[in-house]
Amino acid sequence: MTRHLPAIAVAALAAAGLCARAQTNAPAKPAAPDGVLVRLGKEGEAIREVILVKREGPDIYFRMTNSPPGVLSSFKVEAFDDAEFKVAVPEEKAYAAATQRRWAQAAVLLHGALMPTFAFLDLRENNATEPVMAAGRYYLRAAQQAAKRGEAGRPEAEKWYGYAFALFAAAGRSANWHPYGESSVIRAQMCLVEIGKLDEAAKGLAAAREPSPGDASYGIYWLAKARLLYAQEKPREALDAAVQSVIHENKDVETFPDALMLAAQCYEDVNEPHRARDVYYEVARLFTGTDWGDEARLRLKFIMENGMTAAGEDPNIAGIFFGTEEDMNALSTKYLKESEPKAAPDASPAGAQGEKP
Amino acid sequence: MLLCETIREPAPRRAVPGALRMLAAAAVLGVCAVAAPAQDTVKEVRAKAQAALAVGAYEDAIPPLQQLIEWFGESPNDSMKAEMEDIYFRLGLCHLFLAQFKECRTVFDTYLKKFKYGANSALVGIFIGDTWRYEGKYADALKAYEKTLKAYQYPLDMRTDIFVCMARCHLAEEKWAPAEPLLIEIYRTAPDPMRRNWAAAMLATSYFKDLTVDKVYPMVPLLLQPGSFASRSVAMNMAALQAGDEIFADEKYRDALWVYRLVHPHDTLKLNCEDQLARWQMRVKRLQRTPGLPRELLRAQETVSEIENELQGLEKIPNYDPELFYRIARSYMETRRLREAGEMFYNLFQEGLEEKREENLYFSFLCASRIKPNDKCLARGHEYMDNFPGGPHYDTVSLTVGQIYAGAQNWPKVLQVLGKALEVSPKHEDIVEVLFLLGYASFMEEKMPDAQRHFGRIVGEFPDSEREADSRYWLGMAFLFDKKYEDALPNFDKVVQNFGTSVFAEDASFRSATCDFGLSQFYDAERKLLAFVQRYPESKLLGEAYVILGDVSGAVGELDEAVRRYQKALPMELNIELYNYAAFRCGEMLRELKKYQECIDHFTAYIQRAKPESNVPLAVYWIGEAYWDLGQPEVTLKFFMDALSRYGKDRKELGVDLILEKWVDRTRGAGKVHGEKAWLDARELLKKALTEKDYVLALRLERIIQYDPNASDAEKAAMQKFMLRADNLPYASAGVLEWMVDAAVAAKNADLARAAAETIIREFTETDYALTARRLLAQQAMDAGAFDDAIVQYNIIREVYASSDDAAQALLVLGRLYREKGDAEKADASYKDLLGAKEWKALWPAALYGRGELWQAQRKYDQAAAYFERIYVLYAGHKDWVGRAYIARAECLGKLGQFKSAAETLDEFLSRAEWAQLPETEAAKELRQKFQARL
Structure with a gap:
């Protein structure tokens, strides 16, 4: 199983232009830092504590903690085995906000603290990459949340998608060492799809390696393709791509429910409401207390209330194999009745990471 | 069952002493980083302790630390008390890291007595619990944890840590009930996803064991965190696998699917463990160089030990991946998620167990066969047939693929697939259906002998099959279309006699009559057709029946009856070919009966009914001719001219050119007065057409004025010059274009002739005019030595006008051209084709001569x-x-x-x-x- 690909890293760097543009609008942008303190480790050598100032290509420029600001030296990115950025990342606060689905707040908390590290995320085994990825995901969720408000939420959604793109592109630098670095590059392309830059996204995805099943980026790659195809109004092809994602990547909460939701939407679009119902039911049941669960429940309700699955299923599909005796219409109705929300979803204390057992 | 024995959860067991020893050096280093102030007499002892701790020689560190306690342990001095607190703490840690848990407790107990509210008291309380836990004395450990929880106000992080430790105590003894509330509390309140995930995974393990999977579902989002405990927990994954098996066996496929999907494949689990081990080891290294975090380091080291245990446990578990994927695929299939199932089966076919490849590809095909579009199904079907010819599902697959092609009316593919199927599987399980489709496809491809053979096998070898009636009908049709009426007849009659309820009975009784007609058994045909129209008064074939009845009457010379029958047919449902045929046959007969006025009325009604593709100009022609027959030449000429005025603007209306030619002919026989008047009318119409810029009509009229006896040569030459221009091509009708081809050739204007010919081919492709054009292009190509171009044209002529004399001439030329090119085989084939048609007998000597020349050349x-x-x-x-x-x-x-x-x-x-x-x-x-x- 392959998990790294240099080509992806190249793509991430190429996207840096847009990163910079998006960052300039970030609400939590701190003052331009003079550098970032880091502890660099190498097998058999003492830890070195230096301030990283800038980078030019593969060269990272630093100064010693006791050196004056203008005195810089440089090293190559592969010179060290691990790097520990000494930045105060409010991870617990961000996590707390995320559990309450205050996605933008969670993202902004991390974004501001981590921004000085963005240029150096290709340093192996650094401690900032994962929080940057998390911040990207939070922005993505914030954007999806805003997009649900329709046209009114569109400007906000686009803003968050822009930030998400920037963070994923930065995290994509880690594709040379982090198992999810390649995924971040692809997520960045997915953000482009959401803001309507389809050609750019298509180009980015075409440049990406097509992962093999079992690769960490397999699910997100096919999900991104599916989203692109869907945006290009090709729901049948999008469904096929989403199915690839669903069947091969069902262990990653950052991919799987999105792929299921897209598959369900495609099932609706290709006029297979029974399958759409089944998938929405699945998402509603398995992702209760999350944005996906709420959305799936709404779509399931819509399908059931409009009797879209009232008519019997195509006997070509219903009458084959060994045949389960499940009455999915009855199950869905029962579920909808039992899960009738008592309060607005956003007020749920259970948070976005699942419901109370 | 995928697994037969329960895999114990390794995570909550006691920490491995080796790991603790590793921890010791790092932890002590961290502690030593905060050095005590030196004193002269004590200095050496302190230095000894510090030196020992610095190199991780914690055994050597204990005596000096104990010495310091002995000296200053009871000191009332405040600063010394503060130092002693730190010494006691470090001594306790040394014992802890040496796995000297009893000694550790003694030291930490003393510490707590002396420094109940010291800087490390809360931590020490936890460590005391840990010592009991590491010794496997879980009850004592739990008491210690509960005690410290009561004694101190812990922040959420440490409180969560204590809950985790307590839960581990219960889990180590497999006491799930007391562990559950603790796990739920951790799941609810832990400030980080890592411990929440751990709790969720442990709870899920418990619920999987109890088969209470509904309790697992709300935790799914947390269980699916990448890089989490759940992603590498052997116990949770094995519990899920076992639960999935049991639910699957109960045929609760949806739940089975949801549970199976939580199971990480064996390979992934191993990879996740290895990845996480590397990352936790990195974390340990980081913590080792970060002073003041002994608890974090302890927990990190514990995790490293756990993962090492996970990896060891995993080694003993056989790879369950193919079976897991197979069951997931089956669950998708049973819950009708056919796209997902189909793809999974296909992957299993490609990468799964060899012994299941055939079944997996078949299932993938089966799933694909139920969803649209069919392309994937066809691809899988072909892949199956290529990979497993004669396999257990070969017959089903081949028939289904054939049926799909039949549904798409792709008859060549039906023939290809099912023809091969019969070769591979001569005793095909659905042989009748296969033969039927082969027969039908052959029929549709006009391969009548093949159709006759396939349908013949059904009625001959499987006489009582469900397809007998259908096959007899189509067998009859295959003979009928081959004009083998004698063979067709008994089959249609059998359908009528033996299968009266068949959907083909009505059609068969009609076809039986047409066979009689084809055999010139007119009275039998008439009898059957009259019975048919009586029996099936609502039949869609009624119109056609009356047309044939009309033909029968015509054939036996009863023209009045024929006219009556045709006219009865015309208002009925008829395709346009039959409708036109009946209308014109009727009109011709009326003229033959000299019922000219009725002929005029008949065609006038025909024009008024005007259906799409009605041949109105031809009807006009016949009306004009009928007027002529009535002795009204002026009316004929005027009628033609009116029609020309009405329809002449449409260059695509071919009949107009026919009328024009007839009009010219009739001007000659209409007498001087009427003739001259007619030509004047034509010139008037030309003037009007030019004024109105109706160039199509104008060109048509200019063409016929070439035949005006009153036109001077100069006028004709001027008009020809005007007409023979390339910019007239877009306005020229087929007749005009044909004239332009000839006139341009005569004027030696090869380019214009070619352009006109190409226009005809392009715009009047399906007409006889195109034949003239192609002949010219072929000739020009021959003249220019462009033999390949000539071959193209001659081949089109022989194919498109297959029964014409031009086709015969084309074959002759092709024979010669191929011979000159050295392609004896094609040359011989051309000659043979020519020799195969009696109609071309006149050219047989030439063809024989050509074949002789071929042998001569060899x-x-x-x-x-x-x-x-x-x-x-x-x-x-x-x-x-x-x-x-x-x-x-x-x-x-x-x-x-x-x-x-x-x-x-x-x-x-x-x-x-x-x-x-x-x-x-x-x-x-x-x-x-x-x-x-x-x-």
Whole structure:
């Protein structure tokens, strides 16, 4: 199983232009830092504590903690085995906000603290990459949340998608060492799809390696393709791509429910409401207390209330194999009745990471 | 079952002493980083302790630390008390890292007595619990944890840590019930996803064991965190696998699917463990160089130990991946998620167990066969048939693929797939259906002998099959379309007699009558058709039945009855070909019966009914002719001119050109007055057309004015000059274009002739006009030596106008061209095609001569001689070929050294008085002398 690909890293760097543009609008942008303190480790050598100032290509420029600001030296990115950025990342606060689905707040908390590290995320085994990825995901969720408000939420959604793109592109630098670095590059392309830059996204995805099943980026790659195809109004092809994602990547909460939701939407679009119902039911049941669960429940309700699955299923599909005796219409109705929300979803204390057992 | 034995959860077991020893050095280093102030007498002892701790020699560190306690342990001095607190703490940690848990507790107990609210008291409370836990004394550990929880106000992070430790105590003894509330509390309140995930995974393990999977579902989002405990927990994954098996066995496929999907594949689990081990080891290294975090380091080291245990446990578990994927695929299939199932089965076919490849591909195909579009199904079906010819599901797959192609009316593919299926599986389980589809596809491809063979097998070999009635009907149709009416008839009759309820019964009774008609058994046909129209008064074939009844009457000379029957048919449902046929046959008969006015009324009604593709100009033509027959030439000419005025603007209306030609003809026989008037009318109409810029009509009229007896040569020449311009091409009708081709050739304007011909081919492709055009293009190509281009045109002529004389001529030319190109095979095929049609008998000598030349070119003179001989023996009347044939045969015999026979051959030719005048006689005489000289 392959998990790294240099080509992806190249793509991430190429996207840096847009990163910079998006960052300039970030609400939590701190003052331009003079550098970032880091502890660099190498097998058999003492830890070195230096301030990283800038980078030019593969060269990272630093100064010693006791050196004056203008005195810089440089090293190559592969010179060290691990790097520990000494930045105060409010991870617990961000996590707390995320559990309450205050996605933008969670993202902004991390974004501001981590921004000085963005240029150096290709340093192996650094401690900032994962929080940057998390911040990207939070922005993505914030954007999806805003997009649900329709046209009114569109400007906000686009803003968050822009930030998400920037963070994923930065995290994509880690594709040379982090198992999810390649995924971040692809997520960045997915953000482009959401803001309507389809050609750019298509180009980015075409440049990406097509992962093999079992690769960490397999699910997100096919999900991104599916989203692109869907945006290009090709729901049948999008469904096929989403199915690839669903069947091969069902262990990653950052991919799987999105792929299921897209598959369900495609099932609706290709006029297979029974399958759409089944998938929405699945998402509603398995992702209760999350944005996906709420959305799936709404779509399931819509399908059931409009009797879209009232008519019997195509006997070509219903009458084959060994045949389960499940009455999915009855199950869905029962579920909808039992899960009738008592309060607005956003007020749920259970948070976005699942419901109370 | 995928697994038979329960895998114990390794995570909550006691920490491995080796790991604790590793921890010791790092932890002590961290502690030592905060050095105590030096004193002279104590300095050495302190230095000893510090040196030992610095190199991780914690055993050596204990005596000096104990010495310091002995000296200053009871000191009332505040600063010394503060130092002692730190010494006690470090001594306790040394014992802890040496796994000297009893000694550790003694030290930490003393610490708590002395420094109940010291800087590390809360931490020490936890460590005391840990010592009991590491010793496997879980009850004591739990008491210690509970005690410290009561004694101190812990922040959420540490409180969560204590809950985790307590839960581990219960889990180590497999006491799930007391562990559950603790796990739920951790799941709810832990400030980080890592411990929440751990709790969720442990809870899920418990619920999987109890098969209470509904309790697992709300935790799914947390269980699916990448890099989490759940992603590498052997216990949770094995519990899920076992639960999935049991639910699957209960045929609760949806739940089984949801549970199976939580199971990480064996390979992934191993990879996740290895990844996480590497990352936790990195974390340990980081913590080792970060002072003041002994608890974090302890927990990190514990995790490293756990993961190492996970990896060891995993080694003992056989790889369950193919079976897991298979069951997930099956669950998708059973819950009708056919796309997902199909893809998973396909992957299993590609990468799964060898012994299940066939089944997996079949299932993938089966799933794909139920979803649209069909392309994937077809691809999988072909892949199956290629990979597993004669496999267990070969018959089902081949039939389904054939049916899909049949549904798409892709008959060549039906023939290909099912033809092969019968080769691979001669006793196909659905042989009747296969034969039926093959027969039907052959019929649709107009391969009637094949259709007859397949349907014949069904009725012959499987007489009582469900397809018998259908097959008999289509067998009859295959014979009917092959004009084998005698063979068709009994099949249709059998359908009528034996399968009266068949959907084909009605059609068969009609077809039976048409067979009789085809066999010229007109009275049988009439009897059957009259019975048909009575029995099926609502039949859609009623109109057609009356048309044939009309034909029957016509054939036996009952024209009045024929007219009546045609006219009865016309308002009924008829396709446009039959409708036009009946209408014009009826009109022709009315004219033959000299019922001219009725003929006019008939065609007038036809024009008024005007259906799409009605041939109105032809009807106009017949009306005009009927007026002529009524002796009203002026009306005929005016009627034609009116029609020209009405329909002449449409260049695509071919009938207009026909009317024009007839009009010219009729002007000549209409008498001087009417004729001149007609031409004046034509000129008036031309003037009007030019004024209105109606160039299509104008060109048509200018063309016929070429035939005006009153037009001067100068006028005609001027008009020709005007017409022979390339910019007229877009306005020229087919008739005008044809005229332009001829006129341009005559004017030696090859470019315009070619352009006009190309326009005809492009815009009047399906008409006979195109034949003229293609002939010209072929000729031009020949003249220019562009033989390949000529071959293209001649091939089109022979294919599109297959039954025309032009096709025969084209074959002849093709034979010659291919011979010149050295392609003897194609040349011979062309000649053979020509020799295969009796209608072209006039050209057979030429074709035989061509075949003879082919053999001659290959130096096979005896065969060549035989062909030449056939010409003068069989077609002696064809004088243009006889002389050539004699000479050619004599030459061949000469080449073979048979000079005597050669001379005799020529003697025979020269002796016949009827051929004495043929141009070949002189050459024959000369050749004869030559051969005689060689004798």
